[in-house]
Amino acid sequence: MKAAADSPDQALNRLVSKTLAAGMVLAAALMAAGMAIGLARPGWLSHSATALPRLCQAALSGDPTALLSLGIVVLLATPALRVVVLLWGYARRRDWLFAAIALFVLGVLIFSVSVGKTP
Amino acid sequence: MALILYGVMGVCAGMLGALVGLGGGILLVPLLTLFLKVPIHQAIAASLVGVVATSTTTAIAYVRDEISNIKLGMTLETATTVGAVLGGLTASHLNKEALSGLFGLTLALVSVFLFHKNRADRASYAPAPAGGVLDGRYYDPSLGRHVEYSVTRLPAGLAASFIAGNLSGLLGIGGGPIKVPAMTALMGVPMKAAAATSNFMIGVTACASAYVYYARGHVDPLVAGPVALGVTIGAYAGAKAAPKMHGRQLTSLLIVVLLALSAQMILAAFGLRIR
Numbered sequence: 489m490k491a492a493a494d495s496p497d498q499a500l501n502r503l504v505s506k507t508l509a510a511g512m513v514l515a516a517a518l519m520a521a522g523m524a525i526g527l528a529r530p531g532w533l534s535h536s537a538t539a540l541p542r543l544c545q546a547a548l549s550g551d552p553t554a555l556l557s558l559g560i561v562v563l564l565a566t567p568a569l570r571v572v573v574l575l576w577g578y579a580r581r582r583d584w585l586f587a588a589i590a591l592f593v594l595g596v597l598i599f600s601v602s603v604g605k606t607p
Numbered sequence: 608m609a610l611i612l613y614g615v616m617g618v619c620a621g622m623l624g625a626l627v628g629l630g631g632g633i634l635l636v637p638l639l640t641l642f643l644k645v646p647i648h649q650a651i652a653a654s655l656v657g658v659v660a661t662s663t664t665t666a667i668a669y670v671r672d673e674i675s676n677i678k679l680g681m682t683l684e685t686a687t688t689v690g691a692v693l694g695g696l697t698a699s700h701l702n703k704e705a706l707s708g709l710f711g712l713t714l715a716l717v718s719v720f721l722f723h724k725n726r727a728d729r730a731s732y733a734p735a736p737a738g739g740v741l742d743g744r745y746y747d748p749s750l751g752r753h754v755e756y757s758v759t760r761l762p763a764g765l766a767a768s769f770i771a772g773n774l775s776g777l778l779g780i781g782g783g784p785i786k787v788p789a790m791t792a793l794m795g796v797p798m799k800a801a802a803a804t805s806n807f808m809i810g811v812t813a814c815a816s817a818y819v820y821y822a823r824g825h826v827d828p829l830v831a832g833p834v835a836l837g838v839t840i841g842a843y844a845g846a847k848a849a850p851k852m853h854g855r856q857l858t859s860l861l862i863v864v865l866l867a868l869s870a871q872m873i874l875a876a877f878g879l880r881i882r
Contacts, residue, residue, distance in 0.1 A: 519832045526829070556832035564814055
């Protein structure tokens with residue numbers, strides 16, 4: 489690869505890129521499966537996202553709404569996972585400034601999950 | 608079948624967006640609310656999920672090829688995510704008229720951005736590397752060499768990022784039209800790196816507010832799922848087709864479309880609907 493072969497971040501960048509690709513492929517597959525089953529059996533669809541505790545079980549049983557919901561959850565977890573990967577990467581090389589920045593961003597994401605629940 | 612319709616809307620928004628360098632979120636909310644009568648909070652939530660999908664898909668290549676400045680992106684994300692959470696929380700207290708009006712104004716601003724981008728599609732930057740921790744370099748195949756740049760005016764960039772994040776959470780858009788000019792004009796980042804870094808930040812930014820919408824029950828999987836899938840396919844196809852298209856004419860056409868959508872959203876804010 490000619491793009492900055494001497495970059496110290498290269499291994500970490502590759503890992504971030506792979507994390508994003510894996511999350512995206514899994515999410516797209518789940519959503520596509522949900523859409524296909526939903527089109528075949530429209531009666532099974534429901535407009536409210538499947539509750540998190542029974543999401544995996546319902547998706548495994550082929551419930552199209554649960555498959556779509558699980559795809560969305562995986563998709564929305566992917567950028568958070570990439571922050572975790574960067575946090576780990578910076579911490580491992582003792583780049584504490586950027587580890588702290590990543591930790592702060594992760595904290596805001598966790599806060600946003602909890603703050604949304606209280607109306 | 609509604610699922611197909613939402614998916615097709617996603618494909619259209621993603622493709623048009625990618626052809627002119629927008630994420631597609633700016634088109635999704637007007638298309639979903641005006642044409643498919645999706646309630647605006649659900650439309651914003653679906654658009655955020657779609658924005659996360661396009662940003663993630665695009666970032667795979669930008670990050671691997673080291674065009675995104677990840678350290679700069681992470682630093683600015685501290686401001687975009689805080690802005691996005693506040694935007695998401697504010698949106699649930701605003702009624703659909705207020706959100707439609709705000710969206711209409713934002714659409715008008717984005718068309719001004721496209722107009723300027725269309726006229727001067729290059730930005731100047733400081734080539735002198737000053738050795739700062741955020742400085743970046745990337746390989747530009749059209750120049751055949753590495754481009755090095757140093758990042759200046761971080762506080763101004765953080766302020767612009769906060770506003771971009773805020774609008775993202777409030778309206779379900781990516782916020783590129785604010786972040787990209789802020790990075791090129793204020794912070795000295797070259798256009799390519801700015802676009803790739805903005806895209807890199809959008810996934811996490813949109814996530815921060817998407818979590819708020821999800822927890823509030825505004826994410827309708829039957830809308831958001833097909834939209835996310837459609838917009839990903841559309842953005843991918845658009846990015847492939849973009850080099851072969853006449854960018855300027857297309858951008859001019861999209862400016863007209865955005866202004867028309869802007870007028871309709873503002874009219875909708877006053878309870879009027881012309882169609």
